[in-house]
Amino acid sequence: MIDTEALVEQFGLTACIQCGKCTGGCPVSPKSALNPRALVYQMLRGEGFELVSREELWDCTTCSTCGLRCPKGVKAVDLIIGLRGQWIESGKIPTTLRAPLTATLNQGNPLVLPREDRSLWADGLNVKNVAEGADVAMFVCCENAYDPRVQPMPRALVNLLRAAQVDFGTLGLEEQCCGSEIRRLGESGLYEYLRDDNLDKFRQAGIQKMVTTSPHCMNVFKNEYAGAGFTVEHYTQMLARLIAEGKIKFSKRMETVVTYQDPCFLGKQNGIYDEPRAVLKSIPGVKFVDMDRSRERSVCCEGGGGRMWLEGTNNKVRLANDRVAQALETGAKVLATACPFCFLTLSDAVIATGHENDLRVMDILQIANEAL
């Protein structure tokens, strides 16, 4: 039995007026039993709440739309994370999560790959270590570092930063998981360990400025690492600025129609809508079109909140598939995004829906790099 009173207190749930704006906006609620409004209500009622059989709690992508739109300042997503935490504490960890969590503790990444392989993505690039002294630290992200499908993204960033003559370095093998998804899976102990360890490492390396390839890393550093002592931005912000300053110039044309998936952690959660679009629009030949549901009204790709390691209760309906259909409606040939999770879920969806020949999913990094 869950101590609902404590959760009410912890997450300020009494502010709730049960308007349903959270559930109405939740991207997974139409296909899952997940109902943030009803969850809050059950806490408020205090008539007992059993985690058993509440598998839908693992459906949440932590896109945070529920909390962002709440008229009374309630963050239902935090309650869901809290409930996941209690689930984890009870020891009944979902099977697909066990290996990623253990690997994150032991190897510093949830992909269950060796710590010493972390720099393989940068093979032949000779990227210096930030500890040697660099203006900017580039944070690669576990997904980008290990997953061959997205390894081109950090490589492209290296290329772009060099073109703009930015003095940067990475943490090399010292880099480890930022903890964003770990926290959202409810493993707060592991998250706190990663945070403290990372902060130590950042301090030792003397990091003042950081650029990340993933919005998830950026978000956790910027909003959840209390007292980080360095500034952090997502690469789209940095590129937009470098382009505006004339430090990056594109020489190749890219005659194609491009649309863009706003990553929730970049757009909705951090209000970064204009910079990714500015980068895309600055590329010669690109005709940019927005999907109907974009910016504040964008829809989650279902890759966040640990959903990379969880299938969810209903995998017959996939939001990424809908997004691919919506991207095609615009007449776009390229579906751009700026997040490794979005890239992977959308790429899978293109294949699953049989549109490999109609639509290409690309990270903005790839597009910019190709146009250099």
Next chain:
Amino acid sequence: MRPRIGVYICHCGLNIANTVDVDAVGEFARALPNVIVARHYTYMCSDPGQGLITKDIGDLGLTHVVVASCSPRMHEPTFRGAIQKAGLNPYCLEMANIREQCSWIHADRALATAKAMDLVASAVAKAGWLVPLQERQVGVTQAALIIGGGLAGLQAALDIANAGFQAFLVEKGAYLGGRAAQLNTTFPTLERVSDLLTCLIQSINDHPNIRVLTNAQVEKVDGFVGNFRVSVLERPPRVDAGKCTACGKCADACPVSLPDEFNAGLSSRHAIYPLPPSSETRTFAIDDQACTFVQDRICQPEPRCVAVCPENAIDLSLEERTRELAVGAIIVATGAATFDPRGKPELGWGVYPNVITSLQFERLADVNGPTGGRIEIDGKEPKEVVFIQCVGSRDQTTGNLYCSRICCMVSAKQAHLIKEKYPDARVTAFYADVRTFGKGHEEFYDRVRKEGIRYRRGYVSEVYRRGDKIVVRAEDTLMQKPVEVTADLVVLGIGQSPRPETNEVASLLGLTRSGDGFLAESHPKLRPVDTMVDGVFLAGTCQGPKDIVDTLAQARAAASSALAPLCRGQVKVESATSYVNEELCAGCGLCAATCAYGALTLSERTRRIKVNPVLCKGCGACEAACPSKAIQVMQSTPKQILSQIAALS
């Protein structure tokens, strides 16, 4: 000279034009006898619309004007003003109501158009017989009567008095303050009501222009705007406030005991009892209705209170007396009753002592209340408290369809007080819609939820006992589950209802009631304090439920309306009065007996009836009563009415 009539048909945007073929009506009107011109326009009441009329009067020499538009209640003054500006007598106007009596109530365009034509024809037929009348002004008695000494009455009296006019404040009870005197704290500001009230009462009592009559009731009202005559029955103050030291010996001696309505029945009192603390002086008063000596001269062996009073302050022999007041304006501020929860038997009020009303809660929470401010039932502090919303409001079964406007905030405030006193208490409020609409109200609702008040959506269906707990049963409509919540205190958020004596007040002053039973204002949007009777205004909850701030705003609004005639010192009076053809009058006096306004007298000298045109309202009762057709009402003469009827046939 034949009359020269202009007919003006209004589209009223689409209000009329959608249902009535205004073009066809114009065509039709042009062919009517004596009609010189007929026009139609989008908004006849607008400046250009009126311009059409005034221009035609000049250019075409019109003698009479017919406007076919809305009810004359709406725009008769507008068009009278317009034709007057163009040099016609304002009474040479006739209106055909083709909106309220035609376009709004009919759907069939052809039939509605035909009816509009009939109405226009009839108006044209009458218009030719209209005669110029003179507008008259009469002086105004520069004083006002305020009926009711609650918050609304106090504020209205203060404004009248501060503007330099005499204010008579008549309160039927023994003290001022009304319902507000029973309240504990305000929402959302949580100030003590008695502090606010005492200030106000003090300024009333100190004001040289205000005469307060407590224990007094208005018995009769005669006259008209600017010149009312009012009879007030005043019960004597049987306790001399100058002598009374409020020692309480009298009450101890009094053999009569009855529930104390001031404490909403939570305690009892005697027939002689202390006035509430918000009253300026600490003194006792006698409840004439309850005192057996005042009623029936029975109190064995002699009135004990008189005997025990060390100051000789009590005199039971004083008689009631009637005062006559002359005032120019009357403000009705008679307040509202609270809903009687016995009308909802399923909620167990009167059955379980720990089911109380929100008014009883106010008394419990008041330091001057029966428990000295301890919120307790049978000496026990509540641990589980349930608030039930909409008791007697929004409820067909009680006949009260309306929302009582205050109960959501009253309950929120009371729930807050519980949490403040007993932080560990579990407080639940059952509701259907939370209506916290006033300034700072939604913010207060946010606050009490954060304090831990749990709001559960669903009306309460039943309250019953299980063991030593009360069980509140409802559906939690957000979970779609029937739920039972235990409680040791249940507070019913009772609504406001019209006072039982509303009918008497209405007939005393010639007022009407709206569908909800409260007194009716003359226009629900733009004339919220005026009534159909000139010079009589409404303030506060007699017009409908209101919280303190809205009551005060409305009371000042009523004062503003009343101040116009008082400041001007003159008012216009009805011109279309009755007149007597002395050739025909036989002096039988039947008409005078019929007249409700005392406007007709039989002249001793001529043996003919004389009309007091200032008192005459032009109602026509005399005309119907007269056997020899000697008395007629201007603007409704037989010739005018018969020609109107003839045009319809």
Next chain:
Amino acid sequence: MPSSALVIGGGIAGIQAALDIADAGFHVFLVEKEPSIGGRMSQLDKTFPTLDCSACILTPKMVDVSRHPDIELLTYSEVIDVKRNGSSFRAIVRKKPRYVDITKCTGCGSCAEACRLRGRIADTFNAGMGKRAAIYVPFPQAVPLKYTVDPTKCVFVTRGVCGKTQVCKEACKAEAIDFSQKEELVEVEAAAIVAATGFDPFNAALKPELGYGVYPNVITSLQFERLSSASGPTAGKILLNGKEPEEIAFVQCVGSRDETTGNLYCSRVCCMVTAKHAHLAKEKIHHAKVTVFYADVRAFGKGFEEFYDRVRAEGVRYQRGYVSEIYQRGDKLVVRAEDTLIGKPTETSADMVVLGIGLVPRPETNQVAGLLGLENSSDGFLAEAHPKMRPVDTAVDGVYLAGCVQGPKDIPDTVAHAKAAAAATIVRLRQQTTDHRLQRTDVRVLTT
């Protein structure tokens, strides 16, 4: 010895306050910054719950103001400075140039017919729907019915040249158009000031998830008023792009009760505005499917609950749950919400979505506060002296509040509030001009 009052704002609150003060025999300066008095109420179609046409009941009052011998109307004017002068105030009023001589203009409209920008300027009176010329009257019943050149749009004003000839000037038979007009400063002395500057409708674009400004068929409740109004751009037909909607969704609490917009308060009118609109939609399009999305229905005024009962009986569906998102699917809009009484997310298709926008303080409220030395309440409206006991007084002696400048209100509450401000003003003016303390007299007993 000035026995005048200055009323700032010519909406229904200012109109009512001015009429009451003038009816009591005092002189009133009524200053309105727009070309006509009438304010927000003049934009409304019908009023709830009686369904009286707004123009029908407002126009007589507007006309009364213009005819009242004790009211001096200063339209198209703004108070720019106020100084205390003993117990009274000295205010400077800036009369903006209309470029039309109102003593000559007959309101015939030939100038607007002739204007080169005719039908090309978004009509603010019609909430941006419909177009007007650069010389205009805001609405047909305007008081005064005098044309005004929009100085931000007229090319002669902005660029100094308009084609070869000034066509408006040529068209005006009354020779009323005068581009040489300059602004004028008028000094006004008043013993009391009533601030009645009203409210603004909430800017719905601040709720991006609702798609206002993205989808042309997402409109505000104020725009619906204009659509429904016989004098509006569609002559009273509910039409968007010439088509009648068959499915209409109404969204409540847009910009009210909402931390994300900073407006924590309830706007007090929107529930009933929407109930009225739902009724009108049903009346005008019988077969329309009308859904209202709400969290609490606040039908609290006289006859309001009864009206709410009526529209439900007319077939308007109320679904409990705030709207979370609006997006397009095919040629329909989709309104996404949770039906909180069933506990299920829902998608409701719609051809038209009407946002029940709240009431917010006007941007110039702070300016008015600065001029008069007033303070704001935490909600941004102007603060009264005491929230319970003194709803129209302010911290400044002789300055009173009327209507929505103090907080959202419906029409009857606005009128009552304005009359209360008038009462306070009359009391002050009487006290300054007469010896208001009577002798303590006994009750006058009449001889009968």
